[in-house]
Amino acid sequence: MSTRKFILVPVFIATASVALAQSDTAKRTVAALPETLEATGERAPQPVPTSSAEDISDLAPENLRFGIGRPATEEQIAAIDIDVMPDGRGYPEGSGTYAEGEELYLQECSSCHGENLEGVADLGAPRLIGGRGSLASDAPVKTVESYWPYASTLFDYVHRAMPMQAPGSLSNDQVYAISAYILGRAGITSDNPDTTLDKQSMTEVEMPNADGFVPDPRDGSPEK
Numbered sequence: 001m002s003t004r005k006f007i008l009v010p011v012f013i014a015t016a017s018v019a020l021a022q023s024d025t026a027k028r029t030v031a032a033l034p035e036t037l038e039a040t041g042e043r044a045p046q047p048v049p050t051s052s053a054e055d056i057s058d059l060a061p062e063n064l065r066f067g068i069g070r071p072a073t074e075e076q077i078a079a080i081d082i083d084v085m086p087d088g089r090g091y092p093e094g095s096g097t098y099a100e101g102e103e104l105y106l107q108e109c110s111s112c113h114g115e116n117l118e119g120v121a122d123l124g125a126p127r128l129i130g131g132r133g134s135l136a137s138d139a140p141v142k143t144v145e146s147y148w149p150y151a152s153t154l155f156d157y158v159h160r161a162m163p164m165q166a167p168g169s170l171s172n173d174q175v176y177a178i179s180a181y182i183l184g185r186a187g188i189t190s191d192n193p194d195t196t197l198d199k200q201s202m203t204e205v206e207m208p209n210a211d212g213f214v215p216d217p218r219d220g221s222p223e224k
C-alpha cells in the first residue's frame, strides 16, 4: 500500500509538468488575435514598435550604416535637380516657339485641359487661362493666367508633372514651346506663332498677379 502511494506521486508530477510544458508551448507559438474596433470592425491600431537600442551609443551614426549603397553621383543628382526659380536659376538650355507649343499642346494636353485651355471638370484638369481680375470676387477663377505669380512655376510644373500620365517625358525644348503657347494664349506673351521662349525671355515674363502675393514676414523663429 505504501509502495503504491510512493509510485503515484512521481507519476502525478510527471503529468503535471507535461501539461505545464504544453501550455508554455501554446503561449509561445500562437499569436494573439488582433483586437477589432467595435464601431467599424477594423483592426485596432498596433502599438508603436520600440527601438531595440539599449543606450544612446547604439544610435550613433556609425552604428546606423547598413554597409550597402554608395553616394549618388553628380550626374544622378543633376537628373532630378530640375527646379526652376523666379530669378531664373535652374532654367535649362533650350527654346521653343508658340507654333511648336500649339501642336504639342493639342497632342499632349488638350485631351485633359480642353482644346481652348478651358479645363475638363470631369477629369479634374483645371482650366489654364482666363479669370484675370476675378480673384477678389465672389467667384474667383484661379488659373496660370490669373493666379500664378511667376512664369518659372509654369515651366517647373509642366516639366516635372505633366502630362499627367507621363510626367517628365517632355524635353526642355518642348516645355519652352508649351510655355510659349500657354502664356501666348493667356495674352501674357505674344501669340505670334514665331514667339520664342528660352531661359532669358522666361525670366523676363511678368505675370499679371505678380503683386498679388506678399513675402512671408515670419523669420521662422518660435516667437513669430
Ligand code: HEC
Binding pocket: 105, 108, 109, 110, 111, 112, 113, 123, 124, 125, 126, 127, 128, 142, 143, 144, 154, 157, 158, 162, 163, 164, 165, 178
Ligand atoms: C491625363 C490628363 C492630363 C493631361 C494629359 C495633362 N494634364 Fe495637366 N493636369 C491634369 C490634372 C488632373 C491636373 C490637376 C492636378 C492637381 O491639382 O494636382 C493638372 C494640372 C495642370 C496644371 C496646373 C494648373 C493649376 O492651376 O493648378 C498645369 C499648368 C498643367 N496641368 C499643364 C498641362 C500641360 C502643359 C499638359 C500637356 C503637356 C498637361 N497638363 C497634360 C491632367 C492632365
